[in-house]
Amino acid sequence: MAKLIKGFSRLAEAIAGGLLAAIFITFLLQIVLRYFFTPVGWTLELIGILWVWVIFFSCAFVVREQDHVKFDIIYLAVPRGARRVMALLSAAAIVVGMLYSFLPTWDYIDWMKIRKTSTVRNPFTGSKIPMRDVFSVYAVFMVAVGTRYMWLFIDVFRNDPPKTELEVVVENLAKEDTKNGDAT
Secondary structure (H helix, E strand, C coil): CHHHHHHHHHHHHHHHHHHHHHHHHHHHHHHHHHHHCCCCCHHHHHHHHHHHHHHHHHHHHCCCHHHCCCCCHHHHHCCHHHHHHHHHHHHHHHHHHHHHHHHHHHHHHHHHHHCEEEEEECCCCCCEEEHHHHHHHHHHHHHHHHHHHHHHHHHHHHHCCCCCHHHHHHHHHHHHHHHHHHHC
C-alpha cells in the first residue's frame, strides 16, 4: 500500500511539474510572439487556466498536511488532550464544509458549461473549451481535501494528534543522544 501511495504521489508531482512547465513555456511563447510577431490573446487565457489547475491540483494531491500554512499558536500552547479535541473538531468542520458545499458547487461548475473560453481552443476538436472543464478541478480538489481530512479525523481519533515540529525535533535529539551515549 505504501508503494502505491508513493507511486501516486510521484505521479501527482510529475503532473503538477508538467503544468508549471506548460505555464513557463506559454509565458516564453507569449514574450516571443509579442516582440517578434503578432501578439495573441490565447497565451494569457491559457496561463490563467493552467494556473487554476496547478493551484487546486497541487493543493489536493501534492502539498502535504505539514506544509500548509497554519495559525497554530493556541494549538501549540495547549496540552496534548486539548490538541486532540481541536484536531478532531477542525477536521470534522472541514469534512462537513466540503460535503455541505459540494452539490451547490458542482451545480455551479456544471452550469459553467454554457460559457466557453474566449480564445483558447481544444487542440483536437478546434472548439472553444467549456468553462466547466476549466473549473472541474475544483470539484476534484473538494473531494480530495474532504477525503484527506476524513482520514485525518479517523487517524487522530485512533492515534492522538500528530506530533508538532518541536516534539519531532526533541524526539530526534533524544534518539541521537541515546545513540551517541551507547557508542561511547
